[in-house]
Amino acid sequence: MEGYRNSAAREPTDTGASQALAIVPPDSSSLDPLRPLLASADGYVHDARAQNTRTAYANAWAAFERWTAEKGLVALPATSATVALYLAHLADDGRKVAGIGLALVAISQRHRLAGKESPSKGAAVQETFKGIRRRLGVAQQAKRPLLVADLKAMTAALPGSLLGVRDRALLTLGFAGAFRRSELVALDVTDVSFTADGLEVALRRSKTDQEGTGRKVGIPYGSLRSTCPVRALRAWLEAAVITKGPVFRSVNRWSGVGERLSDKAVALVVKRHAATIGLDAAKFAGHSLRAGLATSAARAGKSERAIMNQTGHRSVTMVRRYIRDASLFSDNAAAGIGL
Numbered sequence: 569m570e571g572y573r574n575s576a577a578r579e580p581t582d583t584g585a586s587q588a589l590a591i592v593p594p595d596s597s598s599l600d601p602l603r604p605l606l607a608s609a610d611g612y613v614h615d616a617r618a619q620n621t622r623t624a625y626a627n628a629w630a631a632f633e634r635w636t637a638e639k640g641l642v643a644l645p646a647t648s649a650t651v652a653l654y655l656a657h658l659a660d661d662g663r664k665v666a667g668i669g670l671a672l673v674a675i676s677q678r679h680r681l682a683g684k685e686s687p688s689k690g691a692a693v694q695e696t697f698k699g700i701r702r703r704l705g706v707a708q709q710a711k712r713p714l715l716v717a718d719l720k721a722m723t724a725a726l727p728g729s730l731l732g733v734r735d736r737a738l739l740t741l742g743f744a745g746a747f748r749r750s751e752l753v754a755l756d757v758t759d760v761s762f763t764a765d766g767l768e769v770a771l772r773r774s775k776t777d778q779e780g781t782g783r784k785v786g787i788p789y790g791s792l793r794s795t796c797p798v799r800a801l802r803a804w805l806e807a808a809v810i811t812k813g814p815v816f817r818s819v820n821r822w823s824g825v826g827e828r829l830s831d832k833a834v835a836l837v838v839k840r841h842a843a844t845i846g847l848d849a850a851k852f853a854g855h856s857l858r859a860g861l862a863t864s865a866a867r868a869g870k871s872e873r874a875i876m877n878q879t880g881h882r883s884v885t886m887v888r889r890y891i892r893d894a895s896l897f898s899d900n901a902a903a904g905i906g907l
Contacts, residue, residue, distance in 0.1 A: 628674035644682055648690025651675060655693065659700045668700060711853040713890075714838065714860035716795075719743055721845040723794050730807055730823040735837055737804035738816055740797035742834065742857035744787050745769055746879040749834035749854030755815040760801065765789075767798045771880070783880060862887065866894035 632654060636643040641650045651672070658668045672693070676686040687693060714722075722739060726732040742752050751771055761768040767787035790796030801815075808817065814828035831854065838856055839849040858879065865875050872887055881887050 624670060625674040625677060628671045629678050632671065632675055645679060645684040646675065646687045648687045648692040651687045651690070652692040652696040655696050655700060659704065665701055665704050668697070672697060711856050711859065712851045713863040713893075714743065714842070714852060714856040716860075716864050718842070718845070718847065719860070720792070720795055722841040725841070725844050730825075731819045733800075733804050733807045734816065734819055735841065736794075737797070737800040738829075738834065738837055739841065739857065740790070740795055740800045741767075741769075741787065742854075743861050744790070744797040745785050746858045746861040747771075747785075748858060749831040752834055752854075753814075753816055753829045753831050757805070757810060757812050757815060760815065762798065762802065767801065785878065785880075859890065862890040863894045866891040867898065 632646075633643045635654055635657065636646065636650065639653075641653075654675075655668055655672065658671060663671075672688055676688040679686045719739060723736055726736050738752065741747070742749070745751075747769075754772070755769065759770045759772065761770075765786070766789050769785045769787060770782060771785060772782050787797050789798050793799055804810075805815070808819075808825045810817070810825070816829045818826035818829055818833070820826060834857075835854040838852050838854055842852040842856075843849040862875055862879055865878070872884055872891070875881075875887050875890070876884065879887065
């Protein structure tokens, strides 16, 4: 591809279209023989990132384009001064540091794909973003973990309807497997195998495994029938008469089983049942299941290795945060010293 000029073939849209790479030869007459390879290369660029990531970058770039158009500035190529002003605009508009950082990455990536030097390398951008981080802080407002006691209370309050059967399976399997919501809704019947020891779940792809290496997660039988993920999943599949295709599906008011659940639906399920037992739904989301298993396992004295095997974390940094949070009071230097 050396000797060719890179330019943007498609504009990103709010629907998540790829920020694709078009390779345009200097001599347009030589383009026709290369069209199949150009299309292939374009497709590989599209698949370089997960759909959610592509959508987030596309939306961020579209917002930057709208802002520059309103201000009479150039979006591509943008100057470092333009990007610095945009970051200041986002900060003044109440955007969080993580969102501002995503916008910066999207702008940088769009320039790279267009063969332009990234304006984010400029001192004006670097210093502006550094100041924003210092002023706003970088600590994320994480959702609360759903602990074992919370899970027991939720499952005890579930109705005996088909929707209740599904939500029991969703909550207990999501918790026991420490699954991300995207991993849960991606499961097909062929990905789960019932064994004498419990359940084997094959994750074909995940957030940290975009190339699809895959891994297996073991789900043991629970000590209580009401919170046993193995029994709950079997009950759901049998009640919904699901023998192939997506495991978790929508259920309408007439108990009709529909299509595959979206990942957002998982968060809504958690929030709804958190509210049912008197918890603040705003503090819980789909990640609360994953964080809940890690935190509960840490409180129970499970090793870092055991927790990482279940969660799929590649680094101990995040796992140790769960362990630290879980031991705030159980291993507290201010406790038991005669205060």
